Amino acid sequence: MTVVNKDEKTKGIRQYHIGMVDGDVAEYVLLPGDPFRTDIIAKYLDDAELVAHKREHKTYTGFYKGVRISVTSTGMGCPSTAIAAEELANIGAKVFIRLGSCAALQDEIDIGDLVVTTGAMKNEGTSKFYVPDNFPAIADLEVTSELISVAKEYCNDKTAKVHWGITSTDDSFYGESPEWIQKLIDLGLKNIEMESSALFTVCHRRGLRGATICAAAANHKRGENLWGKRNLPLEEGIELETQIALETLYRLHQAGLKL
Numbered sequence: 001m002t003v004v005n006k007d008e009k010t011k012g013i014r015q016y017h018i019g020m021v022d023g024d025v026a027e028y029v030l031l032p033g034d035p036f037r038t039d040i041i042a043k044y045l046d047d048a049e050l051v052a053h054k055r056e057h058k059t060y061t062g063f064y065k066g067v068r069i070s071v072t073s074t075g076m077g078c079p080s081t082a083i084a085a086e087e088l089a090n091i092g093a094k095v096f097i098r099l100g101s102c103a104a105l106q107d108e109i110d111i112g113d114l115v116v117t118t119g120a121m122k123n124e125g126t127s128k129f130y131v132p133d134n135f136p137a138i139a140d141l142e143v144t145s146e147l148i149s150v151a152k153e154y155c156n157d158k159t160a161k162v163h164w165g166i167t168s169t170d171d172s173f174y175g176e177s178p179e180w181i182q183k184l185i186d187l188g189l190k191n192i193e194m195e196s197s198a199l200f201t202v203c204h205r206r207g208l209r210g211a212t213i214c215a216a217a218a219n220h221k222r223g224e225n226l227w228g229k230r231n232l233p234l235e236e237g238i239e240l241e242t243q244i245a246l247e248t249l250y251r252l253h254q255a256g257l258k259l
Ligand SMILES: O=P(O)(O)O[C@H]1O[C@H](CO)[C@@H](O)[C@H]1O
Pocket: 032, 033, 034, 075, 076, 077, 099, 100, 101, 102, 173, 192, 193, 194, 195
């Protein structure tokens, strides 16, 4: 028996997990983790249509300043993120920006600040199925540079600041020991989240572009979090990163980004 070529297997069919077909999504896709966040993001799109909602993957497609853009939730963690990126790519998506929340690891990052990931430490198991352990997980340079530049502009008159650097993509939210967190802090990492390294790895293997911007929900270095309470700075950070990501895609599109 021969191993099935997944590209051929998935061509022209409704994608198994995201529930969509060719034409349902744009070439540019925003990727929040939380399906409920797609509703917030869709409010920034013109003529946003709910295209599908299967499992944790909820998708709207609409327009920002005339550019067709989709938003699909990945769910939490690398396995479902890799599945979403693969299936979205199968039906024509080419550029992804993850819009996440994260825990900050350095003193200068306040709750509600934004962190753009330049590369991710692969503290997860999904990317092992794609690349060797010592293979880097790097964000797309052009999309990331534009993301930082738009974020600086948009944060100029806001309390929120923008930071950039290396992110730890961890496979556990509750399993991180204080020693583990301290090690990441000492290595100079900016933040922890749970999806970026798998996204960048899938993008690298498939010749796509992937980038990440996250709002800080907590600061582990300072021992600050708002768990159990309404996190208003985080909510504002999510709205701000949405506007930044949309403007980034618009500017890259206008500049003729190669897809
Ligand atoms: O807010 P999202 O995008 O889900 O991102 C972060 O939040 C979840 C953990 O609370 C993980 O998915 C982590 O990466």
